[in-house]
Amino acid sequence: MPEFVNLTIALIVAAITYGTPFLFGTLGEILTEKSGNLNLGVEGIMFMGGAVGLGGVFYYEKLTGNANGIVAVIVGILCAFIAGCIASLIFSFITITLRANQNVTGLALSIFGTGVGQFIGEYMRVSEGGYIAISNSLKGFFQNSPFPAFLQEIPVVGPILFSSSVFFYMGVVLAIAMHLFLKRSRKGLYLRSVGESPATADAAGINVTRYRYLATVIGGGISAIGGMVYIMTIAGCVWNHEGLSGVGWLAVALVIFCLWRPLSSIWGSILFGALMILYLRLNIPFIPMQIYKILPYVVTVIVLIVSSMRNQKENQPPEGLGLNYFREER
Amino acid sequence: METVCAIELKNITKRFGSVVANDGINLSLNRGEILSLLGENGSGKTTLMNMLSGIYYPDEGEICVGGEKVTISSPKDAFRYGIGMIHQHYKLVDVFTAAENIVLGLDDEEKLDMNQTNAKVRAICEKYGFDIDPTKKIYDMSVSQKQTVEIIKVLYRGADILILDEPTAVLTPQETDKLFAVLRNMRADGKAIVIITHKLHEVMALSDKVAVLRKGKYIGTVNTAETNPQALTDMMVGHTVTLNIDRPTYEKPVPRLSLSGVSCFDAEGVKRLDDVSFTAMGGEILGIAGVAGSGQRELLECIAGLHPVSSGSIMYTPDEAAPSDLVGKSPMQIRKSGVAMAFVPEDRLGMGLVGSMGMTGNMMLRSWRKGKSIFVNRKDPNKLANQIWHDLEVVTPSTEFPVRRMSGGNVQKVLVGREIASAPSVLMTAYAVRGLDINTSYTIYNLLTEQKMQGVAVVYVGEDLDVLLELCDRILVLCGGKVSGIVDARTTTKEEVGLLMTRVGGKEAE
Numbered sequence: 001m002p003e004f005v006n007l008t009i010a011l012i013v014a015a016i017t018y019g020t021p022f023l024f025g026t027l028g029e030i031l032t033e034k035s036g037n038l039n040l041g042v043e044g045i046m047f048m049g050g051a052v053g054l055g056g057v058f059y060y061e062k063l064t065g066n067a068n069g070i071v072a073v074i075v076g077i078l079c080a081f082i083a084g085c086i087a088s089l090i091f092s093f094i095t096i097t098l099r100a101n102q103n104v105t106g107l108a109l110s111i112f113g114t115g116v117g118q119f120i121g122e123y124m125r126v127s128e129g130g131y132i133a134i135s136n137s138l139k140g141f142f143q144n145s146p147f148p149a150f151l152q153e154i155p156v157v158g159p160i161l162f163s164s165s166v167f168f169y170m171g172v173v174l175a176i177a178m179h180l181f182l183k184r185s186r187k188g189l190y191l192r193s194v195g196e197s198p199a200t201a202d203a204a205g206i207n208v209t210r211y212r213y214l215a216t217v218i219g220g221g222i223s224a225i226g227g228m229v230y231i232m233t234i235a236g237c238v239w240n241h242e243g244l245s246g247v248g249w250l251a252v253a254l255v256i257f258c259l260w261r262p263l264s265s266i267w268g269s270i271l272f273g274a275l276m277i278l279y280l281r282l283n284i285p286f287i288p289m290q291i292y293k294i295l296p297y298v299v300t301v302i303v304l305i306v307s308s309m310r311n312q313k314e315n316q317p318p319e320g321l322g323l324n325y326f327r328e329e330r
Numbered sequence: 331m332e333t334v335c336a337i338e339l340k341n342i343t344k345r346f347g348s349v350v351a352n353d354g355i356n357l358s359l360n361r362g363e364i365l366s367l368l369g370e371n372g373s374g375k376t377t378l379m380n381m382l383s384g385i386y387y388p389d390e391g392e393i394c395v396g397g398e399k400v401t402i403s404s405p406k407d408a409f410r411y412g413i414g415m416i417h418q419h420y421k422l423v424d425v426f427t428a429a430e431n432i433v434l435g436l437d438d439e440e441k442l443d444m445n446q447t448n449a450k451v452r453a454i455c456e457k458y459g460f461d462i463d464p465t466k467k468i469y470d471m472s473v474s475q476k477q478t479v480e481i482i483k484v485l486y487r488g489a490d491i492l493i494l495d496e497p498t499a500v501l502t503p504q505e506t507d508k509l510f511a512v513l514r515n516m517r518a519d520g521k522a523i524v525i526i527t528h529k530l531h532e533v534m535a536l537s538d539k540v541a542v543l544r545k546g547k548y549i550g551t552v553n554t555a556e557t558n559p560q561a562l563t564d565m566m567v568g569h570t571v572t573l574n575i576d577r578p579t580y581e582k583p584v585p586r587l588s589l590s591g592v593s594c595f596d597a598e599g600v601k602r603l604d605d606v607s608f609t610a611m612g613g614e615i616l617g618i619a620g621v622a623g624s625g626q627r628e629l630l631e632c633i634a635g636l637h638p639v640s641s642g643s644i645m646y647t648p649d650e651a652a653p654s655d656l657v658g659k660s661p662m663q664i665r666k667s668g669v670a671m672a673f674v675p676e677d678r679l680g681m682g683l684v685g686s687m688g689m690t691g692n693m694m695l696r697s698w699r700k701g702k703s704i705f706v707n708r709k710d711p712n713k714l715a716n717q718i719w720h721d722l723e724v725v726t727p728s729t730e731f732p733v734r735r736m737s738g739g740n741v742q743k744v745l746v747g748r749e750i751a752s753a754p755s756v757l758m759t760a761y762a763v764r765g766l767d768i769n770t771s772y773t774i775y776n777l778l779t780e781q782k783m784q785g786v787a788v789v790y791v792g793e794d795l796d797v798l799l800e801l802c803d804r805i806l807v808l809c810g811g812k813v814s815g816i817v818d819a820r821t822t823t824k825e826e827v828g829l830l831m832t833r834v835g836g837k838e839a840e
Binding site: 184185186189190192193196197199200201202203204205206207313314316319327 | 383384385404405406408409415417421422423424425426430431433434435436441442467469483
């Protein structure tokens with residue numbers, strides 16, 4: 001096979017690996033924003049998800065001694081999910097119940113969550129003797145493809161479609177499920193109405209508070225799984241206090257890039273993943289790697305400009321996004 | 331028909347902070363009846379109805395539906411008791427289709443099937459003669475179509491008790507007639523209907539009973555057949571209002587603003603104004619009549635420089651200066667030269683006021699450029715705000731209270747009061763009394779007449795023909811963007827103006 005094709009396949013596979021954390025982060029935030037809550041705390045949520053997810057798997061292995069890989073993956077997902085739920089529950093309580101400004105609260109949650117994640121991660125590392133990692137046999141369950149070898153060995157198609165980690169496929173299934181939920185189901189229609197016009201939803205007898213709480217908390221949990229995926233796949237199952245920084249912000253940018261569509265987030269996150277690693281694979285001399293790193297943001301800005309210029313109602317953010325709802329205020 | 335009590339309110343009281351919005355209200359309504367709820371602005375009509383539809387919860391008193399005491403603590407409860415409310419500000423999701431809006435909030439366990447829903451909506455449309463495509467998006471709809479969606483929404487839920495909050499405020503006369511026909515059908519169907527309106531002739535034409543509120547208190551209920559507009563007005567305002575509008579004549583009217591051959595297009599390329607020519611004189615009120623959407627808004631916006639003019643000229647003649655063309659000037663230049671506009675849009679707050687600021691802040695929107703200091707002058711705006719507050723009897727706790735939280739009529743007083751205070755030489759108002767009660771309307775009429783007697787050219791876009799005939803000196807009638815006639819308001823008749831509104835120059839519009 002020509003060298004070029006090999007390089008491209010390797011780039012796509014790596015892009016999928018790097019894109020998977022974004023996929024979760026973005027899907028969670030899409031669900032949150034569809035309810036009208038702008039949770040800017042994704043960065044903090046993913047930090048917490050990463051630290052708690054890693055901790056959960058590490059102590060599960062340490063306590064049982066002989067850990068089951070599938071159970072370990074489930075433990076990782078659950079720990080991260082619960083951490084994300086708790087973080088976004090704080091956000092929900094402050095914005096939905098106490099009606100504080102969402103932007104301020106989100107930024108505060110970013111800082112808070114980053115701190116909590118760092119604390120948990122560093123505390124575990126220090127108390128376990130300066131190094132925290134899980135065994136190689138367990139790592140395989142997190143990083144290797146769930147598909148049999150003969151599928152992965154199909155030329156071209158095999159590596160692209162069947163060689164990614166189990167989390168990528170989970171993310172794709174989740175994206176499709178979320179698309180069907182939002183577009184086809186009654187609950188999805190109601191959720192969108194809460195995000196578009198909470199006063200309308202309220203007058204129609206929809207419990208705005210409940211929908212917002214549920215969407216924000218579950219969305220935060222999904223985002224947090226992305227943090228865990230990052231630590232377990234890209235960062236090599238060890239705690240590295242700088243590993244996650246910036247991933248959450250890119251996930252927020254990706255939500256805008258995808259125009260709040262779960263299906264678009266599949267290819268959008270792969271594209272963002274590719275942009276993240278482009279400097280490793282396609283090194284052009286004299287161009288510093290920082291330039292590469294701002295590419296995702298540049299692309300997001302361009303998408304914003306184009307979608308604003310075309311001004312299609314369907315491509316705009318939910319109308320109630322970022323606004324708290326108080327029934328007795330006109 | 332046997333009279334069955336549909337709904338009964340006993341001693342309902344609702345307070346917002348220190349303000350008592352409803353104070354011991356009693357009301358009852360039978361099936362197969364239409365009740366008009368009448369009252370001045372801020373008299374608590376909407377608040378009362380919001381308690382029926384579950385938006386607010388009463389502090390005291392009880393509500394009975396069908397003779398049984400009920401607790402309505404959420405809109406869902408209201409639906410369960412068959413109460414449906416059509417709000418003044420439509421509660422629809424813009425990016426959804428009509429049908430999606432209609433099924434919103436329904437508790438069906440079955441799977442969401444839009445095809446089936448669309449068919450059901452079409453069936454309701456056919457039954458009552460509505461003309462709505464269930465798959466059309468709300469943002470593509472006109473105001474009256476949106477209202478239709480709201481009504482279908484309530485009917486879809488099988489409501490027996492319908493509440494309509496000022497349903498005709500945004501409708502053309504034809505649309506109003508259609509709506510009334512539908513409401514009468516529903517009455518015949520045994521439904522109980524409450525309609526909130528300011529228009530006395532609508533009350534007389536449509537309703538069986540009239541309940542009157544004044545300043546949050548219940549004044550009484552009368553049968554429409556046994557009353558007349560004069561008696562109702564007395565109940566509403568507590569004292570007799572002179573029905574005659576004072577119309578003095580200004581001695582020497584001078585041409586102030588003359589338009590010739592003005593045409594313009596909207597964003598979709600539809601011609602909105604077609605060869606409009608007229609002269610507005612200083613010292614007269616020029617009324618502009620026409621069916622809603624005949625180009626009134628575009629006309630004012632063209633003069634104010636907010637809408638591009640495709641052809642024609644707008645010559646403005648200030649005192650002791652040569653005439654100049656306003657076309658091509660910026661809104662700021664036009665305003666500076668003395669042309670003021672008070673436009674009251676359908677949603678009242680959309681154009682002209684900042685909802686979260688108080689009266690003083692909104693006064694400053696007109697004066698922030700004045701003065702040489704780098705700090706804005708707050709004293710004068712504050713004085714002006716206080717003056718408007720007292721002169722126009724704006725009901726607000728203070729001049730710093732956010733205007734968004736005032737009632738609709740009070741918001742309008744602030745807007746019109748501010749425009750008049752800028753001492754313009756051309757004053758344009760559109761729908762200045764939309765939704766206002768009779769007393770406040772007269773305050774506004776007097777203010778406009780006062781301006782006229784100071785030599786200001788007043789352009790008054792209005793809906794109520796009776797008012798136009800009594801207030802204005804001349805009336806320009808627009809029909810489909812064309813001037814179909816300019817008549818002397820002192821000699822013309824309502825029939826003549828009405829004819830011009832539908833036909834250009836007395837001939838059938840092409």
